Amino acid sequence: MSLVIVDTGVANLASVRFAFERLGINPIVSRDPSVIFTSERVIIPGVGAAPLAMQNINALGLTPVLKSLIQPVMGICLGMQLIFETLDEGGKQTQGLGLVPGKVTRLDTGDLPSPHMGWNTLKPVKDDPLLEGITDKDYAYFVHSFAAPLSKITLASAEYGQDFSAVVRHKNVWGCQFHPERSADTGAKILSNFLKVSI
Numbered sequence: 001m002s003l004v005i006v007d008t009g010v011a012n013l014a015s016v017r018f019a020f021e022r023l024g025i026n027p028i029v030s031r032d033p034s035v036i037f038t039s040e041r042v043i044i045p046g047v048g049a050a051p052l053a054m055q056n057i058n059a060l061g062l063t064p065v066l067k068s069l070i071q072p073v074m075g076i077c078l079g080m081q082l083i084f085e086t087l088d089e090g091g092k093q094t095q096g097l098g099l100v101p102g103k104v105t106r107l108d109t110g111d112l113p114s115p116h117m118g119w120n121t122l123k124p125v126k127d128d129p130l131l132e133g134i135t136d137k138d139y140a141y142f143v144h145s146f147a148a149p150l151s152k153i154t155l156a157s158a159e160y161g162q163d164f165s166a167v168v169r170h171k172n173v174w175g176c177q178f179h180p181e182r183s184a185d186t187g188a189k190i191l192s193n194f195l196k197v198s199i
Contacts, residue, residue: 001195004039006066007031008079009056011045016076019181023192033065040071041195044097046078050087050104050146051094053078066097072197073099073173074130080168080175081146089146100153100170107147109161115145116160120178122167122186124156129197130174130190131155131167138186140166140178147177172199 005016005027013029020027027043028035036042044066046053057063066073075083083099088106096104107116119139124131134156147164150157156167158177167190168175174194180187 001025001041002039003027003041003043003195004036005029005043005045006036006062008044008046008053008062008082009060010048010053010078012047013045015179015181016043016045019187019191023188023195025195031060031062033062036062036065036069042066042069042071042073044073044075044079044082046076046082048078050078050081050089050096051092053082054087054094054096057082057097063097067099070172070199072194072199074194075099075173075175076181077144077177077179080177081144081148083173083175084148087146099173100168100175102148102151102153104146104148107145107161107164112161115143116147117143120158120160120166122156122158122178124167125150126155128155128167128169130169130193132193133189134186140176140180140183140186142166142178144177148175 158166
């Protein structure tokens with residue numbers, strides 16, 4: 001199976017690549033549109049700030065490429081936030097890729113420290129092949145200050161000051177707010193499931 005990890009210029013590409021290599025897949029890291037178009041699976045990773053990430057993606061000419069994909073696509077951490085229509089960060093609204101409907105806003109952590117950093121349980125709310133074998137006793141590793149609210153595309157939620165979308169799906173596009181590549185057996189199971197999903 002061919003899998004490409006999109007080189008957005010704002011991601012820890014090595015850890016994502018190693019996670020798939022542990023599953024027996026040798027992913028390609030690329031920003032080449034032809035490579036992305038022809039891959040059977042696409043991962044959009046990301047770490048850091050949404051405005052800079054979208055600036056990089058636009059500068060690389062990847063926005064129309066990513067918006068036109070019909071194969072299974074998954075955004076990870078910041079990459080999940082980027083698949084939404086709009087993102088509130090840096091004191092202004094940033095236009096996302098618009099692969100899924102909705103808006104990402106600052107996480108209201110209440111009296112808890114921000115960013116949300118550490119292990120939290122996932123609460124599946126909808127059946128989906130990506131979450132096969134995942135229960136509300138499974139933990140995932142989060143590092144984020146922004147999140148998507150619960151909506152009709154939420155597959156699993158998590159709670160940190162407020163409930164938020166931990167996993168989403170819209171058509172051929174999935175998103176994980178946590179880092180599956182750092183989430184031990186839970187993350188490995190989700191990445192393995194992504195290799196099997198069909199649309």
